[in-house]
Amino acid sequence: MELSVNHLLGIKYITEADIHLIFETADHFKEVINRPIKKVPSLRDITIANLFFENSTRTKLSFELAEKRLSADVINFASSSSSVSKGETLIDTVNNILSMKVDMVVMRHPNPGAGVFLSKHVKASIVNAGDGAHEHPTQALLDAYSILEKLGDVAGKNVVIVGDILHSRVALSNIFALQKLGASVKVCGPRTLIPKYIEGLGVTVETNLRKALEWCDVANMLRVQNERMDISYFPTTREYTQQFGLNKSLLDSLNKEIVVMHPGPINRGVEITSDVADSKQSIILEQVQNGVAIRMAVIYLLASKIDHHED
Amino acid sequence: MSQKVLLNATEISIALNRLACQLIENHDDFSNTVLIGLQPRGIYLAERLKSLLENEYNIKNIKLGYLDITFYRDDFRRSGKPLEANKTNIDFIVEDKKVVFIDDVLFTGRSIRAALTAVQSFGRPMEIELLTLIDRRFSRHLPIQPDYRGRQVDAINGEKVKVCWKENEGEDAVYLVKS
Numbered sequence: 424m425e426l427s428v429n430h431l432l433g434i435k436y437i438t439e440a441d442i443h444l445i446f447e448t449a450d451h452f453k454e455v456i457n458r459p460i461k462k463v464p465s466l467r468d469i470t471i472a473n474l475f476f477e478n479s480t481r482t483k484l485s486f487e488l489a490e491k492r493l494s495a496d497v498i499n500f501a502s503s504s505s506s507v508s509k510g511e512t513l514i515d516t517v518n519n520i521l522s523m524k525v526d527m528v529v530m531r532h533p534n535p536g537a538g539v540f541l542s543k544h545v546k547a548s549i550v551n552a553g554d555g556a557h558e559h560p561t562q563a564l565l566d567a568y569s570i571l572e573k574l575g576d577v578a579g580k581n582v583v584i585v586g587d588i589l590h591s592r593v594a595l596s597n598i599f600a601l602q603k604l605g606a607s608v609k610v611c612g613p614r615t616l617i618p619k620y621i622e623g624l625g626v627t628v629e630t631n632l633r634k635a636l637e638w639c640d641v642a643n644m645l646r647v648q649n650e651r652m653d654i655s656y657f658p659t660t661r662e663y664t665q666q667f668g669l670n671k672s673l674l675d676s677l678n679k680e681i682v683v684m685h686p687g688p689i690n691r692g693v694e695i696t697s698d699v700a701d702s703k704q705s706i707i708l709e710q711v712q713n714g715v716a717i718r719m720a721v722i723y724l725l726a727s728k729i730d731h732h733e734d
Numbered sequence: 735m736s737q738k739v740l741l742n743a744t745e746i747s748i749a750l751n752r753l754a755c756q757l758i759e760n761h762d763d764f765s766n767t768v769l770i771g772l773q774p775r776g777i778y779l780a781e782r783l784k785s786l787l788e789n790e791y792n793i794k795n796i797k798l799g800y801l802d803i804t805f806y807r808d809d810f811r812r813s814g815k816p817l818e819a820n821k822t823n824i825d826f827i828v829e830d831k832k833v834v835f836i837d838d839v840l841f842t843g844r845s846i847r848a849a850l851t852a853v854q855s856f857g858r859p860m861e862i863e864l865l866t867l868i869d870r871r872f873s874r875h876l877p878i879q880p881d882y883r884g885r886q887v888d889a890i891n892g893e894k895v896k897v898c899w900k901e902n903e904g905e906d907a908v909y910l911v912k913s
Contacts, residue, residue: 493805
């Protein structure tokens with residue numbers, strides 16, 4: 424089997440079979456990264472450019488580690504220290520990098536659709552590492568994979584995504600991935616941070632966190648994105664925490680065990696308290712570990728198609 | 735497509751017993767030896783040999799692992815079809831151990847080359863040997879030869895050697911298939 428796409432631009436563009444193939448391949452890479460020597464030589468003739476036009480720590484590190492464990496040659500680019508600040512366009516920047524014989528581009532960009540745009544204008548395989556508030560497909564894949572690993576299946580599970588849905592590419596990609604795998608999805612947060620179109624995607628909206636938690640098997644707590652809050656969407660952080668923060672007493676008061684997730688970085692004490700983040704119900708660190716295996720799988724599967732779309 | 739029987743069930747049984755005896759000659763009680771079946775097809779032969787050594791020759795505690803070489807192959811993006819991985823399961827230490835690779839057919843030697851690289855991810859073995867049921871002579875791309883062979887076969891490139899095991903295909907047999 425192979426992927427139905429030559430680029431990973433979003434979960435919207437891939438099939439359920441693609442997701443299962445990525446998961447199966449990630450299973451093998453999880454075994455590889457638990458070996459004494461964690462590196463395989465599969466991609467030793469592939470060069471990958473990590474183009475981060477927006478700040479990132481964990482996604483960039485996770486991609487870089489995945490690429491290096493596959494033995495790819497890696498070049499890194501951060502827009503803050505580049506000619507983009509001198510006015511160079513996206514296509515010019517990328518084409519300049521591609522003329523150094525780069526085979527694959529992993530790109531984070533503040534503008535939604537940047538990956539789709541680029542895939543139409545350059546020959547390299549594109550992996551979207553987050554485009555504005557649009558999609559963050561590898562995060563959604565690693566989230567769904569972590570749920571599968573923890574609960575044995577994604578189909579039939581109830582997942583609530585809590586917090587800043589409006590600005591979250593993680594939420595959108597998660598909704599697409601979880602629904603493709605047969606889960607029911609609810610979003611929960613302040614009305615001001617829930618986009619009006621969201622119910623059109625087949626998700627339900629809940630503004631009461633306790634009710635949402637009583638319904639769900641998994642709670643994915645999103646980060647409050649202070650950097651995207653150009654206007655006030657809620658009165659104070661304290662009020663947000665009181666209404667939508669997950670703490671130990673709330674968790675303990677539910678008559679069931681739920682799985683707690685967070686894509687990071689955590690604002691400890693805001694969307695989630697430390698005792699919840701570090702509890703047995705939290706799979707936050709498993710998410711990070713699975714991120715490397717999922718990204719290895721995505722890169723490996725896309726790289727295996729590189730020759731085909733050069734024909 | 736036509737096929738010719740190279741080995742029938744009786745001949746396979748004789749070959750397996752002979753291979754088991756040869757292994758005992760070199761590895762005695764297997765206390766410092768581990769068997770590694772190469773995925774996907776070598777694992778059936780490895781399991782057969784392990785059960786033969788334990789049940790017929792009363793050697794206990796033989797360590798057997800499965801090694802997948804997909805990510806170490808040199809034909810990634812060259813084979814025309816995607817390479818699908820299999821499960822690796824080595825739950826013992828290979829450091830300073832005598833390792834016996836087990837595969838059903840030795841053809842170009844490229845799988846074994848990949849396996850030699852792959853096993854190093856688990857440690858540095860003291861030595862590595864190769865056991866194969868069928869050795870296709872005159873087809874090697876690399877200077878790799880088996881230490882133990884069930885049968886040596888001369889086959890041209892258009893021909894395929896197919897090894898069937900009772901557990902999967904319902905019979906023990908080796909065929910030479912002409913397309």
